[in-house]
Amino acid sequence: MPTIGAVHAAKELPGASARPTEGWEPVTLPDTWTLRWPDYSGTVWYRIMLREDCGATGARDEPVALITESINMAGEIFLNDTLLWRDASLQEPLSRSWNIPRYWILPESALRPSDNAIWIRIQGRAVVKPGLGMVMTGPAAPMLAYFEKINWSHRTVYVINIIASLCIAGLFAGIWILYRRQSVHGWFSLLNFAWVVFFYNIVATDPWPFGDTVGVARANTIAFMAFCAFYCIFSYQFQERTQPRWQKRALIALTLGMSLLVALVPERHLAATTQLAWDTHILVFVWACCAPLIHAWRSRKREDAFYCLVGLGFVFIALHDMYTFNLGASDALMLTPYANLLTMIVIAGVLSSRIAASMRRTERFNVELTAAVEKACLELETTMGKEHQLALSNSRLQERLQFIHDLHDGFGSALVRAIVQAEHSADAQGHAEAARHVSTLKSLRDDLRNVMDGGRTATADTPATPAEWMARTRHRFSTLFDELDVTSHWSCLPEWPEPPSVAVCLELTRLLEEALSNVLKHSAATEVDIKLEADAHGALTLEVRDNGVGFDIATVSHEASGIGLSSMQARIARLGGQLHLESRAGRSVVRASLGREPALRAE
Numbered sequence: 001m002p003t004i005g006a007v008h009a010a011k012e013l014p015g016a017s018a019r020p021t022e023g024w025e026p027v028t029l030p031d032t033w034t035l036r037w038p039d040y041s042g043t044v045w046y047r048i049m050l051r052e053d054c055g056a057t058g059a060r061d062e063p064v065a066l067i068t069e070s071i072n073m074a075g076e077i078f079l080n081d082t083l084l085w086r087d088a089s090l091q092e093p094l095s096r097s098w099n100i101p102r103y104w105i106l107p108e109s110a111l112r113p114s115d116n117a118i119w120i121r122i123q124g125r126a127v128v129k130p131g132l133g134m135v136m137t138g139p140a141a142p143m144l145a146y147f148e149k150i151n152w153s154h155r156t157v158y159v160i161n162i163i164a165s166l167c168i169a170g171l172f173a174g175i176w177i178l179y180r181r182q183s184v185h186g187w188f189s190l191l192n193f194a195w196v197v198f199f200y201n202i203v204a205t206d207p208w209p210f211g212d213t214v215g216v217a218r219a220n221t222i223a224f225m226a227f228c229a230f231y232c233i234f235s236y237q238f239q240e241r242t243q244p245r246w247q248k249r250a251l252i253a254l255t256l257g258m259s260l261l262v263a264l265v266p267e268r269h270l271a272a273t274t275q276l277a278w279d280t281h282i283l284v285f286v287w288a289c290c291a292p293l294i295h296a297w298r299s300r301k302r303e304d305a306f307y308c309l310v311g312l313g314f315v316f317i318a319l320h321d322m323y324t325f326n327l328g329a330s331d332a333l334m335l336t337p338y339a340n341l342l343t344m345i346v347i348a349g350v351l352s353s354r355i356a357a358s359m360r361r362t363e364r365f366n367v368e369l370t371a372a373v374e375k376a377c378l379e380l381e382t383t384m385g386k387e388h389q390l391a392l393s394n395s396r397l398q399e400r401l402q403f404i405h406d407l408h409d410g411f412g413s414a415l416v417r418a419i420v421q422a423e424h425s426a427d428a429q430g431h432a433e434a435a436r437h438v439s440t441l442k443s444l445r446d447d448l449r450n451v452m453d454g455g456r457t458a459t460a461d462t463p464a465t466p467a468e469w470m471a472r473t474r475h476r477f478s479t480l481f482d483e484l485d486v487t488s489h490w491s492c493l494p495e496w497p498e499p500p501s502v503a504v505c506l507e508l509t510r511l512l513e514e515a516l517s518n519v520l521k522h523s524a525a526t527e528v529d530i531k532l533e534a535d536a537h538g539a540l541t542l543e544v545r546d547n548g549v550g551f552d553i554a555t556v557s558h559e560a561s562g563i564g565l566s567s568m569q570a571r572i573a574r575l576g577g578q579l580h581l582e583s584r585a586g587r588s589v590v591r592a593s594l595g596r597e598p599a600l601r602a603e
Contacts, residue, residue, distance in 0.1 A: 002064055002106075002116055002137055005049035009033065009132075012043035012121070019045055019119060030069070032131040033124070039268070041125045046132050050116040064106040065143035066118065069133030069150065072098035073213055075122040082110035090123050093207040096216075098128070100205070101154055103147040105140055125213045127270050157337045158202045164341055165192045165199070168348050175355065184237040188351065191230035192344065197223035199337075214267055221274045222259045228281040229255040232288035238347065239307050241295055251284065282318070289314045314339070416517065417480060423521050462499050466492040466532050469505055470512075474530075477516045481528065484520065489529045497538030507571045508542055508592070514568050515544040515590045523548025523588060540594045550583040568592075 009027045010020040024047065025036065033044050066084070068077070074095040076086035084104050087095035124130020136143065169192035176186035201220040210216050229251050236243035258277045265273045289311035296304035317335045324334060463469035474490050481488045500508075512530070519528055525548030533541045556565050565581075568590070572579045577594040 001139065002050035002052055002111070004135060004137060005051040007031075007049075007135075008047045009036075010045050010047075011037070011040070012045055014042075019047075029135055030131065030133045032072075032129050034126050034129055034131075039126045039271075041127075041130075042123070044122050044124070044130070046118075046120040046122065048118040048120070048135055050118065050137065052114055052116075063108075063140040064111070064137055065140040065147075066104045066106055067134075067136045067143055067147050067150075068102045068120070069135070069154075070098050070100065071102075071120070071122055071132060072130045073122070073124045073128060075120055077104075078119040078121075079106055079110045080112060080116060080119075082107065089206070092212045093210070094123055094125075094213050095206055096204050096213075099154055099202050101147055101150045103144065106137070125217075127214055127217050127267060127274070153334060155203060157341075158199050161337050161341050162196050162199050162203065165196045165344060168344055169193045169196065172348070172351070184234065185351065187230055187234035187237060188347065191227055191234055194223050194227035194230055195340065195344075198227055214270065217270070217274065218262050221262050221277050225255050225258055225262075225277055225281045228285040228288070232284055235288045235291070235307075235311075238351075239292060239295070239304070254280065254284075285318070286315055310343075314343075416476070416520075417483075419517075420480065420484075420520050462502055462505060465495055467494075469509070470530075470532065473509055473512055473516075477513075477520075480520060486520075486525060487527045489527070491530070492532040493534055497534045497540075500540070504575060504594075507575055508540075511568055511571050511592055512542060512544065514571075518590075519544065519546045519548065522551065525549075525588075542592045542594075544590045546588050547586050548588055550585045550588050553581050553583055 007027050007029055008024040009031065010023040010025065012020060027036075027046070031046075033040060066077075066079075071087075074087040074090050074097055076090065077084045084106075085102065087097055089095045118135065120132060120135075122130065122132060136146075169189045171189075172185045172192070173189040176182065176189060179185070198220060201216060201223075204216070207213055207216045210219060232251060233243065233248060258280065262270070262273055262277055292304060292307040292311045296308040317339045321334050321336045470490065470492050478488055478490075516528070516530070519525055523546045525546035527547045529543075529545040531541075531543045531545075533543070535541070569579050572592050572594075575594055577592055580589070580591040580593065582589040582591075
């Protein structure tokens with residue numbers, strides 16, 4: 001069974017396509033030729049000699065298999081002079097075989113009894129560290145099992161990572177678009193998109209959408225820097241910590257500046273520039289992973305301690321995989337694809353649980369809000385119903401009040417005038433029939449007053465000023481006085497010392513009307529003075545004075561006299577005041593004095 005023997009490498013001479021005849025140097029696989037020929041970009045041949053087992057004779061019991069772990073970047077493979085395989089493109093844009101394990105069954109017809117060799121011609125660019133990975137031969141069945149194992153770790157697990165990260169990125173991008181206040185979803189989507197672009201370099205078989213290998217190297221470096229920057233910003237928001245504004249701006253400026261530098265730097269300086277970009281952003285990533293340690297130490301919270309352990313775990317995994325990659329062992333386990341897949345799923349689960357909790361809070365709030373709105377609507381409906389009933393009642397009362405005013409100003413004035421004229425006629429003629437008419441008219445007057453008093457006390461407001469209170473009575477009686485050639489003088493306070501109640505104003509009005517009616521009916525006066533005054537303590541005094549014939553106070557105390565003294569005394573008593581009378585020929589005074597706070601008392 002052939003096994004791997006000596007391995008040599010040589011540069012292909014410019015313009016030549018044949019195998020080099022000189023310049024061969026012994027190498028150990030895996031090999032990176034820039035360690036031996038710095039900055040060399042071009043074609044290198046590898047010659048791998050196959051040794052035959054010393055005890056092997058005759059025909060082989062089973063087929064011989066060949067495995068190559070990687071060819072960086074594109075190449076072709078020969079068994080002796082027989083072509084086994086060739087990449088699709090050996091010129092720029094080069095095919096990308098740098099992370100593709102391959103498996104062949106060596107044809108018996110191409111194998112010699114001895115001195116067999118595997119010839120591998122590789123095209124590569126210095127910026128991507130070109131060379132040849134591990135090469136192995138052996139029985140077909142064990143080699144196939146080993147090939148499937150390394151194909152899983154080199155290809156399949158990365159494809160699964162890309163699909164999962166792309167789904168997570170799309171999902172949370174949609175969530176962020178719909179609810180932009182939660183920027184943590186946007187940063188999580190961005191870091192997953194950057195991770196997809198970075199991992200695409202591992203599984204891509206051609207440089208599309210870039211024109212050459214160097215363009216892919218630039219994009220891959222920029223994607224890695226973007227991932228580190230996005231992860232740093234996201235970690236702060238995911239752990240609900242406040243990132244200093246200057247730190248966030250500095251990180252974004254660093255990433256943008258380094259990305260611009262990597263995109264524009266000439267190829268001869270690209271290797272050093274990309275190394276600088278990787279180093280700086282690895283430090284950013286390490287900082288993002290270790291920062292929770294400081295926060296956990298300060299907060300002493302279990303959740304922060306968990307984030308701290310996760311961050312330290314990321315640092316350990318990164319160091320492990322960097323060491324494994326530089327070691328070049330084909331069968332070594334790379335932890336990053338597994339850890340990333342698990343981490344992204346867990347983070348997506350945590351964010352989803354937060355979204356679900358927020359939705360439940362929103363639902364509870366909506367239920368409470370709905371109940372509150374229904375209650376408010378019910379209360380509003382009740383209030384509006386009451387207001388409607390009140391408005392309807394008020395409208396009816398206003399109509400009633402207007403009707404009362406019309407009665408007072410029209411029929412009331414006419415009735416008083418008729419009473420006065422009837423009394424004069426009765427005094428002049430002395431007929432009993434005329435006295436009965438006067439009595440009937442007075443009864444109508446009293447009934448009318450009762451109707452008007454009931455309406456006014458239910459609807460009226462206290463007049464704003466004494467003049468407003470006196471205005472209606474003054475207007476009605478001034479007209480009567482003018483018709484009888486009686487001169488009237490009216491005076492009142494400019495404002496109330498203390499606003500009286502509606503009932504007090506109404507009783508005073510009736511008292512004044514009774515006194516003025518007596519003047520018209522009995523005094524034969526030519527002048528009348530009406531005053532409303534207040535003393536230093538705010539007590540009101542209403543006085544009516546005339547120059548008529550006067551009356552005997554003892555006589556008028558009887559109701560039959562027609563003056564209505566008992567009615568006036570009853571009114572002033574209900575107000576808690578006193579009624580004072582003076583009378584002689586040429587001077588009669590009716591004075592009603594109220595206390596500071598008159599109260600309407602029942603008779």
